[in-house]
Amino acid sequence: MVTLIKYQGTTPGSPPSVQALVGKTVALPCDLTPSTPNDSVVLVVWYKDEHTPIYSYDVRGPYITRPKHWRGENLEARALFQRITNPSSLNMDNVSEADEGEYRCRIDYLKSPTKNLRVRLDVIVPPNKPKIYDVNGTEVGDHAGPYEEGGDMKLQCVVSGGKPTPTIRWWREDKLIQTSTTTRNRDLTNRLANQLIVRGLKRTDQHVKFTCEASNHNYSLPVRSSTSIDIYFRPLDVEILSSNQPFSADRKYEIPCQTFGSRPPANITWSILEMRRELRPPKYNITENIAEDRNSTSSLLTFIPSKEDNGRTLVCRASNLNVKNGVIETSLQLNVYYIPRIQLLLGSSLNPDDIEEGDDVYFECQVDANPSAYKVVWKHNGIALQKNQLRGIIMSNENLALQAVTRSQAGNYSCVGSNVEGDGDSNIIHLKIMFKPICRTHQKRVYGIARHEESRILCEVESYPPPDRFSWSFNNSAEVMEVPQERYNSTIHHFTSILTYTPVTELDYGTVMCWGNNLAGRQQEPCIFHIIAAGKPDPLYNCSIVNRTNDSLEVECTEGFDGGQPQYFLLEVYERKSGVLQANVSAKFPLFIVSGLDPGKELKMAVYAANAKGRSEPVLLEGFTLKVAEKQTVLSLGTRDQIEIAPVLGVLVGIVTAVLLVTVVILLALKIRRSRRNACRALRPRFLPVKDKVTLPLRSESEDLFEKDDKNPDVVPSNKDSDYQLGSAAQTPGLNNSALSVSGNPADFGRNVAGSPPASAATSPSAPLQNVTPLAEAYMARNRNFTPSATNNEVVYAELQLARPNSLDPIKNGGQHFASGQQYATLRKGDDSTIYTQIDHGRRPPPPPVPNSRTSPIVSPVTAAISTSKQGLYHREVVTVRTPLMGCQQESCV
Template identity: 65%
Template sequence: KPEPTIRWWRGEKLIDSVDTRSGFVSVRSNQLVIKSLKRSDQHAVFICQASNNNFSQPVSASITLEIYFRPLIVEILSSNQPFSADRKYEIPCQTYGSRPPAKISWWMENKELKSYTFNHTQTNSADGNMSTSLLTFTPTRLDNGKALTCRATNQLVQGGVEETTIKLNVFYVPILHLTLGSNLNPDDIEEGDDVYFECKVNANPWAYKVLWKHNGQIMQPNQKKIIMSNSDLALQGISRNQAGNYSCTASNVEGDGDSNVVELKVMYKPVCRPNLKPVYGVARHENAHILCEVESYPPPDSFKWSFNNTANTVDVPQSRFQSGPHHSSSTLTYTPVTELDYGTVMCWANNLAGRQQEPCVFHILAASKPDPPFNCSILNQTSESLEVQCIEGFDGGQPQYFLLEVYDQQNGFLLGNISAKFAVFNVSGLDSGRNLKMVVYAANSKGRSESVLLEGFTLKVAEKQTVLSLGTSDQIEIAPMLGILIGIVTALLLVSVVILGVVKIRSSQGEGSHILRPGFLPVKEKVTLPLRSESEDLFEKDDKNPDVVPANKDSDYQLGSAAQTPGLNNSVISAEYEGSGQHITPLTEAYITRDRAYAPQPVSNEVTYAELSITRPNSLEPIKNGVNQYGSLQRRDEPTIYAQIDHSRRPPPAPVKTSITSPIISPVSTLFPTAKPSLYHREVVTVRTPLMGCQQESCV
């Protein structure tokens, strides 16, 4: 006593103070009702306190809430990258907010992935708020596009299920299926028909390249009568060579996928099998078994034989030949009796596609001895062995074999003989350093061929041999052929050297006969002037033999100086030039007078040659030794001077005194001009005796 008061506290907060009497005496109660619990109420502590006075310590009791929650979040922790088929992956899934921890399960297309089939494990955090499941998964191409679900379940809470789903993107190697065109009968395709194939491709991602193969070999695009695409192949006008196995191959980032193989069978008429024996040598009353083999599809069902000689053509009765076990060959037994039985035998085959167009031809000849082998050579020579190889000749219509006889070249002793089915011999057990003579020939039932002689040797010890020795034969001799070839090559080389020499001489002559421009013509030394006492010359000496005119020291063309020419009539020369205002020096008078005196009269049927001597365009230094009053010569632009020559056979005669009609200026007067140097151009014209009197020719 007194009766207590009951209150509910949450921490320091009073939340309920209303109590009621119970059915018992002196008993009171207070019931706390929380209408809506929240996640924040987890682990909340509520205290029930009772007191009846203010002096004693109140009595209390507490309760802690433990709340169950449904999962809040479920997520698959994998990137959006695609999966590759048949590879192992670990896919994690996490869930939060479940109390107690949720159970995680995996589902695909609404089917649970049991742990005994698909390995997955679950772990929980320390506080139980987070749970993680790790699925070990190996997808296949059939899983592409399927839904993978991670589901979290709390069975203690109503509606305690949360899940998330991803769509699988599985990459895989292309899967292909090849079929023949739907409207084609694979057993009824003949040469000339059109054929097409369909290649169905199943791939993720889509194939970026599709190849077609024929008998395992890649078919190249842009071939004639072949049309290719990523899903179709068309063959127009097929031939028997296009029969065989066809397939297609597709490629993507996962790799290359091959289709099934489809065999294309092309029916064609029979044709002769290659490498048949074309010639049979048979003696009279001897049986010859002639084999006729053909290639065809389908195999031939019948054969036909005929014989042809110079007289007529006869069909061979069927009783004389028989077909092979696989119906692709026929053997004729033929026995010649007379000379008319030798000729040509022909064979035809028939199948479902038709009759063979070109027959197989065999020639029946009288049997004879074989031809000798040829092109024999010695190879692989060592100190104790060597090898002989030859090309086989005609066998004479009979099976042949080959023989080799080895002799010592010094004493002629037979060292050994070898027989072989083919013309290849390996001789061993010889002594080193031996000179050998070898004989090779062929033989059959009719006899032996002519012999082929070979000379060889074995190497000495520590000696090597790499030269190939050639054999000699009675019919084919290689050494004379090599000599002829060497002679032809030598003759060609000599002719080439002669031609090059002639071209070189002509080119050297042509270089000296080039016509120079007037500005580059050399100055001719027509007068020797004693103008300088020192050793230096005023001009550089040039070639005195322009073109083909030789220099002659004894001819009148060589003019002396004025001091060396006495008795000149200077007054006459001076009178001729007084009216022109030119300055005439004694040397000029001597030059003109001498030139007039020695000017020859042109003769009929002769050609007159003219030569120009023009001043250099270069400026000269002042002249020393008392003549420097004229100063240095200045370069001036002079017009180009050309000489015109009359090429007629009979030039008109010219008088001696009028052979020089234009004013002539001395080289000295040109070098040292007077008051009017620019009015005249230096030009010296001389007349010579021609080199040839019977042929018209000119040279400038």
């Protein structure tokens, strides 16, 4: 490639010049036109700097057909003279800066004179690639910065080399920027610099490409260096993405906050303005997320507000610390709903330790709630109070007034406030009202103590303030005396006083009384305790079998007097035929559950009450367990084959038909027998004569046993071969703890009384009635008007078993006792042995005696009037003796 040649000189008369770029090809012109027509060139020689040949072109002699080219050492093979161009030229390749200078072309012709032509070669050297430096003198690469948004950017472009002197220019993308004048570097004279300043950087300047360009000739390509700038931006906005709905205290919420426009992505922090501290894990769970385009950042705060957070300011702050003023924040006013917080206060003018009955008391309920409580409920001992001005109860949402308080109004007071979040309870104020001691309920009032036995009598009172002193007194039928203080010990903290008491004689049994004293005064009504001689407990009564299965049964009774000592209960179960013990159960309460029994067994049972003094007389029962064969029969019917069902059904239908016919016949017979029995009852005498006296222990009852016995008849038993249940006389409520049974020994239960021979042996009128069972005894008790046949002279013996008395109060009757011929009974004190009464069925009842101080009518089938005298008082007790049913013959209507 040949560079552009300029044939003009720099000054008039100077040779023309040719410019060539370093490393390119240049053509130095040499016009070969001769001055004489038809002449030819024979030799061309090139000189540099006038005298030094560098190239020759020779066509003389043998070279006329093939010209000879000669080159100097500097040109070597990079120069070539060519005549095909017009004008001819010396072409040089890879021009260097050393090739610059003045060249002379000498032309020798065949005829014409020699001609010399001069030309100047100017070599153009392009500048080196520019380098871009920041204000710190550090060369930047493809990216400059980062710079702050709104700040200034200063870049300097430095260019070295270049001939002629290059020109430096800055470009923004494709747009030329007007810059300051190019200056030469002071330290290096061959370096030129040009500074670019951009003030107030904007977001639009981010990643803009700035180019430094250096050039020194229009025909040479300029050299360039480019860089793009990096700018840090402040966050544009931050927002808490939450509605204005209120929060509920102690509930978990997730609150999001988002910011955008920051570069690099902003950091989000949370804080409570009033607390002046940042919310950080692990107490607060914060999750941060940066968008893929890195233009936005979001943060999720897991927050559990409390009551104390109400009204506080939650702040979300987005910050970019790489730029000045790179912090922006937003806030949210917390509206936290919470359950009412309530403080209950007693009236400021009241002394809680000096409130007496009749004083006025008031309370104040301070409610702290958001939202406000829509109602306040006042409570006394956990029960809501109702406004009642007549009773002196005046209340409002915040105040409660009690006028003229009484002892019953003492206790715990509280108030409850309610809003949409729930109910809030206040603290409890215990209102103490001073009152004199009173006896605490449910104390043990009767103590059974044996002679020379030490006992501790506990007296418990209620009062406020606690009693500071107790006093005791003793009262019997002979005297009333104060108990010395060394005989009892008072425990003020527990409101109790304990009297240690040991009876020695009969006069030591009676009543002790206890008084408490406190600041309010002395107890008005003393606590009264009865001290009686300890003994065995009374037998149980109202015993019955409440449930039974094929291997278990339940027995339930009602307990009697405990004899003054703690009692427990026993149940013994025997097989009826063999008398073998099947079960022995003890219980704290008179309810027994017996399991593990054999099915289909007839049983007899004895129930006792026991304490430290011994056990009571037994209450005897009879029962049985269910059979399982019937169930198996029914189940087996369902397992037979289909072929066997039809015969079985035929047999069952026949059996059922036969049973129905028998049932109809039995019902007709029972109806006829009932009509005859009613006729027999109409002819029976009203009273049964007593042939001999009966001996019974002393009883004192204030109730009319005749009326109770009439109102509580025993259950009519079934036939003698069936299973049945029978309670003794102690089970009859009308007897009130009296026990009547066939035998005191359970092993003899159901046997003949007093060892009498079988019934078939009773042939004489004087022979006693034999085989008296409890079933017959109960049946006799039901049929009160029963009278044996006039021709029957049998004497019947009934065994009586009576419990101890539980009261010493006499039954007064104007000093009278009863005795009527052979119908009487005498008292034998302290005799607990088995006694018998002889009943003469052959005697007719005498006419009713006239009541006087010695006699009294008998109004039950068999009665015993008991008379005794103690200290001038008469005592009596009526005992009903029940005898078995003897039969009713159709002929005699008995």
